[in-house]
Amino acid sequence: MTDYSEFPTTPTAWQEQQLRDWQTVTPLSTEDPEPPARRRKADLTALVPGAFFAVLxxxxxxxxxxxxxxxxxxxxxxxxxxxxxxxxxxSEVRKARRRR
Structure with missing residues (x-):
């Protein structure tokens, strides 16, 4: 049934606790750990032609x-x-060397 009340209802204490529990996310023991952050290199294949086109x-x-x-x-x-x-x-030759 639709609530036509002017003011929203106030959640009870157990509803607030349930909301906090649902917002807390813990990783499962079976999940893989996050990989370490690696610094990304610039994509020279896109950077060089892009810079050349912009200058031209x-x-x-x-x-x-x-x-x-x-x-x-x-x-x-x-x-x-x-x-x-x-x-x-x-760039493909470099990728192939990195995979070995």
Whole structure:
């Protein structure tokens, strides 16, 4: 039945104790302990292209005049794709070495 009272009811002492008991969380004896916190390294595969893109965007928005030969026939794009491919390959090689 819906309570149309103007004021909420006050919990009793046993209800307050039950609320405290439910809010206390203790780990079980069968649970694994938390692993020690390790410091994360920067993801260079994402950081280097991201920083390069940000610098390139700022340079182009500032109106700097870059040489046209660099952009002809996708030369710049090929260089970026090859660089990203090499970076991904190197990151996978490092991961494989860490797993051993």
């Amino acid at each position: 965007a700022i340079v182009l928005m500032a109106g700097a005049d870059l040489p046209v030969g660099m952009w002809e026939e996708g030369g710049f794009l090929w260089a970026v794709l090859i660089g990203v491919g090499v970076a991904l390959l190197m």
